[in-house]
Amino acid sequence: MTYSEASMDSLRQTGDELADAVVATLFERGEVGTFNSLMRYVSTAGTPLPDGLPEVAREYLQATSVPPAWVDWGEMEKARLFFIDNNVHISTALSFAAMPACYVVPHVAKLLSATHGLNYPSKRMAETGQFTVYLMQPDALEAGGRFIPAAQKVRLLHASIRHHLKRENRWDSEAHGTPICQEDMIGGQLFFSLLVLDSLHRLGIHMSTEGAEAYYYAWRVVGAILGVDQDAVPRTLEEARQFQDLYMLRHMGPSDEGAHLTRQLIDLYEEVVPGTFFDPIVSALVRYLIGDTCADWLRVPRTAWDSVVKTAPTLLGVLETIEDRSPLGAWALDRLGHLTTIFELSSLTRGRVMHYAIPEQLKKDYGVTGAVPRTRRWTPPAPTVTP
Secondary structure, three states, rough: OOOOOOHHHHHEEEEOOOHHHHHHHHHHHOOOOHHOOOHHHHOOOOOOOOOOOOOOHHHHHHOOOOOOOOOHHHHHHHHHHOOOOOOOOHHHHHHHHHHHHHHHHHHHHHHHOOOOOOOOOHHHHHHHHHHHHOOOOOOOOOOOOHHHHHHHHHHHHHHHHHHHHHHHHHHHHHHHOOOOHHHHHHHHHHOOOOHHHHHHHHOOOOHHHHHHHHHHHHHHHOOOOOOOOOOOOOOOOOHHHHHHHHHHHHHOOOOOOHHHHHHHHHHHHHHOOOOOOOOOOHHHHHHHOHHHHHHHOOOOOOHHHHHHOOHHHHHHHHHHHHHHHHHHHHHHHHHHHHHHHHHHHHHHOOOOOOOOOOOHHHHHOOOOOOOOOOOHHHHHHHHOOOO
16 A cells, blocks of 8 residues: 555544544433443443443444454464563563653644643543553453443543534644644554554564564554555554654644643653652653654653663563563562552552543533644655765
8 A cells, every 4th residue: 555645634534434423413412421430340341231321322333343354362472472572671661662652743732732631741642541451451352341332432542522513612723733633533543553663672672573574464453443455554564664654744834732742741741750860861851762853842851861761672672581481580570660650650540430421512621722733744854865
């Protein structure tokens, strides 16, 4: 599959027809509150839908209650094992590379700023972490799993944000296309898959091609469940690279919102790190994984730890050697990785289960105070030729 400016422009105009129609009907009939109340504790696949649920929501939930028919369960199991083997590294990449990458796209940063709970800035990180943990469980897509209900609600959440921003004239559609459009949904899917794999490589983590491809495949399945157009999504890592490179060249650049969200992320993880001595390692990790140009755009401070973090591949290489040579060491490191991931998620959620709900209004629920302004598109500098 080949991507071009024209094909990407087309993806910018498209949202999610099914979810958008459901959300529009719920708002038109005043049934959003009923939906949220009745669905709050429906968190596992196969749970009977509650009585009194709006019919349009019931039809949507039934239609999206099973994964796509084309899912390769063998690949999904490979992806799960890949996650178990690399869970700490993947969590690190999600937090310190994938999320900042979202912030370095100005219109995405503006949208995230418009939909963040201002009194709970860790909300999106907590939701993302919980979502990923749900995905990598053995029963993720089966009855009793938590992933499908979470994905169904997140899909409606995205549709509700489109509904609010467009209805309230808080989004410059001429400049930015449809909010949470297909191009941005695919871009986000690649940040959480391909960019994570790139970050693992930068950290010196040894990965098999089979494991990396399975991990990317799992996020393709996620995209399908979240309403990504499967005719447009990259099928292979090579196609994904082409899409991501073009997407970033089209959109990446500095913004006040991106810098603010990054500061929130750094502050959040500095609270998680015990004491204060190691606090600068958070900024150093972000800078190391996304590079100096993007880090400068996001105003990530330079610290004395910037050089220290560059030794991470060596340290991780030692741990991998232990893992490869000792079954007991492998078990202990996997267990430690699991516990570390759970501790991080618990710190982000503050011990709460994150509930994905449709916001009834953005101003009350998310603190939106004004329209999202037009931003200038970033033009990459001409390459410097070194003799």
